[in-house]
Amino acid sequence: MHRIIVKSILNKTKQRDPWFLDDYTLNPYSGCYFNCLYCYIRGSKYGINMAEKLSMKSNAVELLEKQLAIRARKKQYGIIVLxxxxxxxLQMEESELLTRQLLEVILHYRFPVHIxxxxxLVTRDFDVLKRIDTEAILPEDLQSKLTHKAFVTFSFSTIDDHVARIFEPGAPSPSLRLDALAQACEHGLHSGVSLMPLLPYISDSGANLELLFQTFQTIGASYIFPATLALYGSDPADNRALVMRAIEKHYPNLIQKYQRLFGADGKLPDYYRQAFTDKAKSLCLQYGLRDSLFC
Ligand code: SF4
Known part of the structure; x- marks a missing residue:
């Protein structure tokens, strides 16, 4: 792994995402070892590194100190998404403790956080996250809408370990994630699930969606953000080529359906996305799960 020096570590977003409520984003590492085939950053400037040239931002802690001190002085509180x-x-976080040190700085300056x-591995830092949940200051416009200040969202495209090994070869298994989600709920952390992206005909069938929602509700998740898959790029390293190759190899019976579904622009047809959105909404109601961080 490389160590790099960066000029800035805290990025102020132009607009909050309605699901993630990101006022700021913070990326301790550059690239990602988990190597998900569907990763949307492939094909972008952030995707160039992925696993091969993974880097750790070695001056991240001192930079965050400086940047948050200024923001706190100006009372520019906002949710920081990591x-x-x-x-x-990532695996190296276990020995490097970079994210943990960044969370300690965030706690010191009392900013809310969304993991x-x-x-x-996030279970290791529940102690810091619980203190952030108690001590952070929400931005004014969110104070009446949120009851928490620390959020922990686990990302899944499937809960089947075998399917995950194909599409998320470097990531901890869904079983481990489900266990960590259960622990987050037991610790009283506001926790939920990002179902992004679900894989057509593999993890988004009606029966599978029922199973997913039922599983997350039983564990105690508070919210679910469901989204479909989008494919980008024309390079062999872009997510379009990688996903299609995996479908061809592991699900040859689905390749024609995928080619038809994703057409020229890599997006699922409107009718498919609408049916998915409607189904997800009705399942949220059925299982009493929110589709936002709001209370
Ligand atoms: S975890 Fe997967 S989807 Fe997320 S940044 Fe890493 S490779 Fe991309």
């Missing part, structure tokens, strides 16, 4: 173009709990991860 992370938008990597996972904050998005595929790793069970």
């Amino acid at each position: 992370s938008s173009v990597t996972d904050p709990y 998005i991860t595929k790793s069970n």
Whole structure:
């Protein structure tokens, strides 16, 4: 793994995503070892590194100190999302403790935080996250809408370990993630699931969606963000080529359906996305799960 020096670590977003409520994003690492075939950063400037040239931002802690001190002085409180173009709990985090140190700085300056991860390693930092949940200051416009200040979202495209090994070869298994989600709920952390992206005909069938929602509800998740798959690019390393190759190899009976579904623009047809959105909405109601962080 490389160590790099960066000029800035805290990125102010132009607009909050309605699901993730990101006022700021923070990426301790550059690239991602989990190597998900469907990863949307493939084909973008962030995807160039992925696993091969994974880098750790070695001056991240001192930079965050400086940047948050200024923001706190100006009372520019906002939710910090870790992370938008990597996972904050890659394997090396276990020994490097970079994300943990960044969380300690965030706690010190009392900023709210939203962790998005595929790793069970986040359980190690529940102590810091619980303190952030108690001590952070929400931005004014969210104070009446949120009851928590620390959020832990686990990302899944499937809960089947075998399917995950094909599409997320470097990530901790869904079984480990489910166990970590259960622990987050037991610790009283506001936790839920990002179902992004579900894989057509593999993890998004009606029966499979029922199983997913039932599983997450039983564990105690508070919310679910469901989304379909989108394929990008024409390069062999882009997610379009990688997903199609995996379908051809592991699900040859689906390749024609995928080719038809994703057409020229890599997007699922409107009718498919609408049916998916309607189904997900009705399942949220049925299982009493929210589709946002709001209370
Ligand atoms: S964990 Fe996220 S950032 Fe990493 S490869 Fe998978 S989708 Fe991309």
